[in-house]
Amino acid sequence: MPMIADEAEAVDLGLDWTAGFSTLGPAFFTELRPTPLPEPYWVGRSLALAREIGLEEACLESDDGLAAFTGNVPVAGTRPLASVYSGHQFGVWAGQLGDGRAILLGQTASGWELQLKGSGRTPYSRMGDGRAVLRSSIREFLCSEAMQALGIPTTRALCVTGSDAQVVREEIETAAVVTRAAPSFIRFGHFEHFAAANRLDELRALADFVIDRFYPACRDSERFGGNAYAAFLEAVSERTAALLAQWQAVGFCHGVMNTDNMSILGLTIDYGPFQFLDGFDPRHICNHSDTGGRYAYNQQPNVAYWNLFCLAQALLPLIGDQEIAVAALQSYKTVFPEAYEARMRAKLGLPGAAPDDRALIEGVLKLLAQEKVDYTIFWRRLADRQAGGDPAAVRDLFLDRAGIDAWLQSFAQRHEQVPAAQAAQSMRGANPKFVLRNHLGQQAIESAQKKDFSGVATLLALLKTPFEDHAGHEAYAGFPPDWASTIEISCSS
Numbered sequence: 336m337p338m339i340a341d342e343a344e345a346v347d348l349g350l351d352w353t354a355g356f357s358t359l360g361p362a363f364f365t366e367l368r369p370t371p372l373p374e375p376y377w378v379g380r381s382l383a384l385a386r387e388i389g390l391e392e393a394c395l396e397s398d399d400g401l402a403a404f405t406g407n408v409p410v411a412g413t414r415p416l417a418s419v420y421s422g423h424q425f426g427v428w429a430g431q432l433g434d435g436r437a438i439l440l441g442q443t444a445s446g447w448e449l450q451l452k453g454s455g456r457t458p459y460s461r462m463g464d465g466r467a468v469l470r471s472s473i474r475e476f477l478c479s480e481a482m483q484a485l486g487i488p489t490t491r492a493l494c495v496t497g498s499d500a501q502v503v504r505e506e507i508e509t510a511a512v513v514t515r516a517a518p519s520f521i522r523f524g525h526f527e528h529f530a531a532a533n534r535l536d537e538l539r540a541l542a543d544f545v546i547d548r549f550y551p552a553c554r555d556s557e558r559f560g561g562n563a564y565a566a567f568l569e570a571v572s573e574r575t576a577a578l579l580a581q582w583q584a585v586g587f588c589h590g591v592m593n594t595d596n597m598s599i600l601g602l603t604i605d606y607g608p609f610q611f612l613d614g615f616d617p618r619h620i621c622n623h624s625d626t627g628g629r630y631a632y633n634q635q636p637n638v639a640y641w642n643l644f645c646l647a648q649a650l651l652p653l654i655g656d657q658e659i660a661v662a663a664l665q666s667y668k669t670v671f672p673e674a675y676e677a678r679m680r681a682k683l684g685l686p687g688a689a690p691d692d693r694a695l696i697e698g699v700l701k702l703l704a705q706e707k708v709d710y711t712i713f714w715r716r717l718a719d720r721q722a723g724g725d726p727a728a729v730r731d732l733f734l735d736r737a738g739i740d741a742w743l744q745s746f747a748q749r750h751e752q753v754p755a756a757q758a759a760q761s762m763r764g765a766n767p768k769f770v771l772r773n774h775l776g777q778q779a780i781e782s783a784q785k786k787d788f789s790g791v792a793t794l795l796a797l798l799k800t801p802f803e804d805h806a807g808h809e810a811y812a813g814f815p816p817d818w819a820s821t822i823e824i825s826c827s828s
């Protein structure tokens with residue numbers, strides 16, 4: 336186990352800490368210290384998040400901050416811990432898991448939990464080394480902050496620090512630590528853990544903790560005869576449905592939607608083998624370890640529902656009635672399509688709903704899928720066209736000119752009632768120009784591996800304002816190069 340550092344060397348980050356997850360008691364976690372890494376250096380920093388957390392920007396420049404966010408010195412006022420959870424992985428019960436390489440520093444008084452991912456072994460590491468590699472840490476850092484800028488609920492990332500310490504994966508790589516932030520890192524798997532062991536006191540304590548802090552309205556809800564746990568399950572289902580609608584609309588593939596990677600707050604969590612679609616292929620599988628395609632892009636909404644069903648089973652002893660538990664899941668089936676359609680209408684620049692909108696959406700997706708047209712580029716060109724840009728730019732993306740012309744005509748008809756300037760503006764705010772494509776991340780990673788971190792900073796700046804034009808950075812908004820399709824993203828991280 337990690338050495339116990341002397342409290343006297345603790346670094347004060349200037350944050351007020353408060354007891355949060357730790358109030359649940361030792362059944363839920365193990366207290367421990369991160370394991371230091373030799374000679375750390377800064378790789379990436381999100382000043383935007385530092386400001387939100389109330390952290391002095393100087394902490395992201397100082398040696399003390401560097402040591403603290405690598406896990407090399409204790410942070411004054413914190414009692415770090417790793418939590419225990421279980422989960423279903425690839426549809427199969429995996430038994431006990433837990434934070435095998437993420438250590439929770441604590442919770443700030445302003446409500447942010449800070450966690451160091453890759454900061455050493457814990458009692459839940461199983462065969463793992465407790466480390467994360469630079470490659471996957473840069474991807475997680477950039478995508479967390481990109482998703483937030485896209486308006487998609489997510490865990491956040493404050494910084495990445497690296498070290499030349501070697502980590503063995505398929506190849507020898509180097510270690511890094513991502514400091515993540517979220518109101519809570521509790522997953523469906525935390526509930527499954529206590530339910531599977533029939534530890535109902537802990538299960539209830541966990542549910543009460545989450546309801547009181549994050550879903551207080553469930554206490555007063557009259558839904559399900561005033562059953563607060565059923566109301567909670569319904570609220571989680573609806574947040575998850577809203578999240579999935581956003582993933583599908585932006586073309587985000589998560590890659591490992593195991594129940595231990597499902598946030599109880601409806602946040603995107605665990606950026607492993609994720610990918611933003613390049614060409615639109617509904618059956619796209621981004622995770623090379625997912626040979627069966629369980630987590631293919633078009634499967635995600637169903638998998639989320641399957642995962643919610645696991646959560647419902649875990650909460651059943653608290654809900655007390657199977658029929659009520661099943662009823663509490665039902666709104667997923669209406670909220671998801673409604674939320675998805677609303678997102679797609681926003682991409683189409685349509686302020687209100689009309690009966691033919693579904694056909695308009697399905698029509699364009701069919702055309703995009705037919706020729707695997709680049710998803711992000713299509714939508715941005717459509718927005719630019721609406722703003723008076725080159726009308727040929729959209730057409731040129733398709734070989735089936737007659738097909739796209741017919742669709743553009745029905746699109747134009749639908750827009751007859753919508754003021755053009757308003758539509759153009761809202762479309763440019765709903766269709767990002769910049770997303771974290773695999774090849775962009777890969778280029779930043781390869782530079783960072785040579786100790787040039789400017790690529791990480793440039794990408795972060797673009798991804799933080801993804802709807803702006805950023806003249807001079809067109810290359811980051813272009814088609815992926817041929818080699819992009821050869822990048823293999825797997826669970827190895």
Ligand SMILES: Nc1ncnc2c1ncn2[C@@H]1O[C@H](COP(=O)(O)OP(=O)(O)OP(=O)(O)O)[C@@H](O)[C@H]1O
Nearest residue numbers: 432433434435436437460463464465466605606607
């Ligand atoms: N290198 C590692 N060392 C120790 N445990 C690991 C390692 N990689 C993964 N794990 C553990 O294996 C389980 C599944 O891993 P998964 O890839 O879903 O999560 P993760 O990427 O480590 O973290 P998170 O879900 O917190 O983002 C988790 O319990 C995780 O902590």
Ligand SMILES: [Mg+2]
Nearest residue numbers: 595596604605
């Ligand atoms: Mg995980």
